[in-house]
Amino acid sequence: MSTASPSAKLGAAMAARRTPEQLRARRQLVWRELLTSLWAPLCGVGLAFIPYVTLIEMAPATASWAQPLMKGFGLLMVAAFVGLLVWRNVSRKESVLRTLRHEARELLAEDERILERVKDKVPATVADRLTEQALRVESASVAGNAEALRTEVKALEALTQEHLGPYRKQSVWDFVGGFAKALLIAAVIRTVLVEPYRIPSGSMLPTLQIGDQVFVNKYIYGVRIPFTNFVPFRIVRAPQRGDVIVFNNPVDESKDFIKRVVGIPGDTVEIVDGVVRINGEAQTRTLVSPDFVVHNWDERAGQWFDQEEVLYREDLSGVVHSSLQSPMRMPGREHEGPYTVPTDSVFVMGDNRDNSADSRYNLGAPGYGVAYVPYGHIKGKAMVVWLSLGYGGLLSNLFGGTGLRVERFFEPVR
Structure with missing residues (x-):
């Protein structure tokens, strides 16, 4: 048996002394703990979500079969999460072992x-004794013997205190290091990759419903420098007609909006009797229902109400989506525009055309006039609904009409 040198890392010294059988048993335990961790179902959904989003973005037609498949897998992972949660709390033996294994890992990491x-x-003799005791802790953990593990952990704790006690004072980084790393990872994900966004109003009905939670692709148009509206370079492509985007309102930067891109730089946009014209060409739309009912939310009353609209299917430069028009249109909206989109900006509209504070109406800010969205204010492209809490759904009768709309899980944003 080799002797651990004081310069050798504890983990490396332990690895050098494990027999093939011990190594195999340890690997089995690691996999078992990974698969029974509460993180396992969440990671499973995350790993499946990446190819799912890539697939429906590159080949939108696949959503017809990919979305039900992804939704089924997601619900299966939810069931697995609940099952693991119950099992971990009901099984006394597993609960004790999990606590002891956690203590052992923390102590080994400290050493x-x-x-x-x-x-x-x-x-070197002290390092050697610590390595031997650490291996005994590991063996007891692998064996699943709670009493033996408790005894060996106490022995390692005593040995650590005896020989390393004067050095056990933690630095400030030991306290905040883990938190800082997690915070940094979360910041990078939200800044560069994806960010969740909640639909607060009915301006994008029926495409997006109030209470939908969507994931926003942050890198497709280029990564913004944090706390600025500057995009140093484009990563994938510029915004295109039909894209549903989340942006920081250039007229009121305290608010983020979600709308559909209708015009891109150089386009001339007009709306004539509800029909969108781009560069003089009418965008095809087909009447679906003259009395389509949507569910809107009254902020003042704090309750849901039904709203009857005219439902169309609109083809916006090849992007087919639903749009609404009020059966009783306000005077002056028969002909809106023309609006000429400036360089590095887009013209946006809500799919709920007569109930949307968009580019036509100064993006909801006081006063009149057109407001375009500069590229630098665009946060990203809405990809998929990952959660939906709104009108109807599970348990809605208990929460004033608001429930879990399972049917909208993983619905692509089109």
Whole structure:
């Protein structure tokens, strides 16, 4: 058996002494803990979500079969999460073992850090004893013997206190390091990859319903420098007609909006009797229902109400989507525009055409006039509904009409 040098890392010293059988048993335990972790179902959904979003973005027609498949898998993972949660709390043995294994991992990690920090001050014999005891802790953990594991952890704790006690004082980084790393990872994900966004109003009905939670692709148009509206370079492509985007309102930067891109730089946009014209060409729309009922939310009353609209299917430069028009249109809306979109900006409208504070109406800010959205204010492209809490759905009778709309899970945003 080799002797651990004071400069050797504890983990490396333990690895050098494991037999093939111990190594195999340890790997089995690691996999078992990974698969029974509460993170396992969440990671499963995340790993499936990436190819799903890529697939429906590159080949939109696949959504007809990919979305039910993804939804079924997601619900299966939810069931797995609930099952694991119940099992972990009901099984006394597993609960005790999980606690002891956590204590063992924390103690081993602490010993590893101390030995790395003060390696020149710890005699080889001490490092050797710590390694041997750490292996005994690991063996008891692999065996699943709670009493033996408790005994070995106490022995390692005593050995650590005896020989490494003076060095156990933690630095500030030891306290905040893990939190800082997690915060940094979350910030990178939200800034560069994806960000969740909740639909607060009915301006995008029926495409997006109030209470839908969507994931926004942050990198497709280019990554914004944090706390600015500057995009140094484009990563994939510029916004296109039909894209549903989330943007920081250039007229009121305290608000984020979600709308559909109707005009891109150089386009001339007009709306004549509800029909969108781009560069003089009418965009095809087909009447679906003259009395389509949508469910809207009254902020003042704090309740849902039904709203009857005219439903169309509109083809916006090849992007087919639903749009609404009020059966009783306000005077002056028979002909809107023309609006000529400036460079590096887009013209946006809500799919609920007569109930949307969009580019036609100064993006909801006081006063009149057209308001375009500069590229730098665009946060990203809405990809998919990942959760929906709104009118109807599960348990809605208990929460004033608001429930979990399972049928909208993983619905592509088109």
